[in-house]
Amino acid sequence: MTSENKLVSVIKCRDPGEGAIKAVSLLEAEDDFEPCLGVVFIKPNIVVSIPYDQAPAELTDPSLVAAMVRYFYEHGAKKVVVGERPAWGGSCHDAYRVSGFGKAITENGGILWDLDSDPEVWVPVNGHVFKGIRLPRALVEADLLVNIPKAKTHFLTGVTVGIKNLFGCIRYEDRKKYHREIDLASVLADLLKALPPGLTVVDAVQAMEGFGPHAGTAVEMGLVIAGTDAVAVDTVGTYLMGVEPRSLAILQVAEKLGLGNIDTADIRVVGEELDEVRKTLLPPIFQFVSQHENVHVYAGGVCPGCRPRIPTVPLSYDSSKSYAVIIGREPIAIRPDVEADEVWLIGNCGVRAGMACLLRRAFLGGFHKGVPKVVKVPGCPPLDWYSQRVIFPPLREKGWMT
Template identity: 35%
Template sequence: MKTAKVSIVKVADYNSEEIYTALKRNLSLLGGLENIIKPRSKVFVKINHLSPPSSPDDAIVTHPYFTKEVLRLLLELNLEITVGDDVQSKEKDGFLLSGYRKVCNDLGVRLINLKQRGFREVICNGQILKKVLISPLLHEADYILNLPKLKTHSLTVFTGAVKNLFGIIPYGLRLDYHRLYKQSDVFSQMLVDIFSCAPPHLTIMDAIVAMEGEGPSGGSPKRVGVILASQDSVAVDAVASKIVGFNPMNIFTTQNAHERGLGTGEIEKIEISGEDISDVEVRNFKHSAVAIGFIKRKIPSFLHGFIQGQLTLTPKIILNKCALCMECVDICPKGAAKLDGDLVWIDRSLCIHCMCCHEVCRFQAIKLRQRPLGRIFREV
């Protein structure tokens, strides 16, 4: 029996009218936007605007042209709209470089850095978290609309709809959680805990140009050419990960959310409308070097800790690419990224392998190195 529905529509590029037409079809396949979100309601739109700010051409953020067309559709329903993410930026306005400030100003839509409103503690009752700080904007809205970007991830292997909700908590708390929950499976359980506090009513994924390789910021743009939509965020992640060559239930966030009844992660239980997965699969999509989700299922559990230790990646600065922007030094929760004169280096004795430095580097100046045994295990 099918328990979720995901629509897939092809889109060649970020041409506004083509996106608008595709979105209309995506939503009509789900029964129409007006049957999901009631007119004249309050809607919070959660974009993926990874810190520090970057150009949309880098495929790090949900593309502003994609979001613009979603907002056009929302405005047709006379909705009160707030677009936001928690953005850490040295610039006064962290939404300028990405183009989000212009898009929202042009449409007359409110755009807010979540830290401007502060955060409120809520009971979580999760597997890892029992309480957490989240933006009050989500609970003040009648509907939450999730607009993730399809990307690989050097810690969680894949990032999409579920992980996009990580941005509703404060920047400092995100650093703490990276420090506390270093293992991929435990970190993913924590992500699902946060997701469970504010599950979106509708998810529309920007998979027109995704990120492959060492995402979520150090990878390379890769054209996938689709938009996915569903009222089930977990199902969106399952279908998206399948399109780019993963077994969805090997993605810890998808598996954990499915097992907790927060959505459908098993492909055979998802009704696909629009395009068939087989017609849009990207067969040469590069995955992150971290393959813990796959390895764990091939070895006895008592060996998993040792194997995961070998799979741990250690960041190294590529000096001829380093721009001395200091983002890695500022973000490191343990002070392992250090400035020595005009050189940045990683103190391996302090590094906890949280990947924060790699995540914020916009210049691909941080390479992730794996131990020799880890490289062997990855090929198993």
């Protein structure tokens, strides 16, 4: 698998569906892609149960996926299946219903698939991180896997284009485990070896910048990017977002493992001139600083799984109170002159280190304002706690989640 002399199409458009058809048709015209006559499996990005119009920079546009369903049927596909595994352990049924994907796909003859309910098969990889991985049978046995991600910045990987979207194919429990891996890039490279898509179509009509992939800001790029080589597509997509491809660990690892070439000069681009449509998106800058003045963060040895939880606590903020957030394996000890009404301990490491810190503080000098309220946020990473208290309640309140 190599990206050298590979073809990537870039289309400027207002309508995502039309842009996708044009982008794929360019590949077909160049004899770089041949429509599948068998079973096509489409993997979009539907991370949570929320209407598309309220998260247009977070979810793949349903109209783009619907257009691709029509395209494959018009070109002789036997069956077109659209499947997903929403983030945070949410219900696939709710995600389809609320996002608009359910109606858009079924009205065009597509079959909705719940990857969480699909039997899994063992796929040998002999990769850098794992020897093999269990994946949904429908994905593995499809004649063509079509990856349709959203172009977004990402606090862990810099950006997320096509390769990172494959992460949504694995089990929620595995995602939690690998999200705390420092070497997430190698995990993603192994996953690409296990599940290489035959076609990637990137929805970059409305992209996300800033603290993505969920808390960023929508930005108009007006592009659809397509190609049959996943590394080439990610390289071009990354460049179009204003990021040097060689600065991303996932692309560095992919090239090192022989999965592709990440020099844009070695990739043939048709459609738009890259530098004419390139934008510089705000990066996902992360700081160990709370948005509130009287919330003090004590961090040390924090893995990627816990970092994004800092801006979410305390859940209920009271400006008359003072707060301390302890996070990581070796958080900076609370100084004797620091007092807090509430102490939040984030992740299993933060709970252990924080309790030791509080006990030491109580033994040495006590608390001048009295013993603070201690809130434990357990988990490694604490995604389940976060989902149940931050993500799911407003969705249930609006009827978007059952």
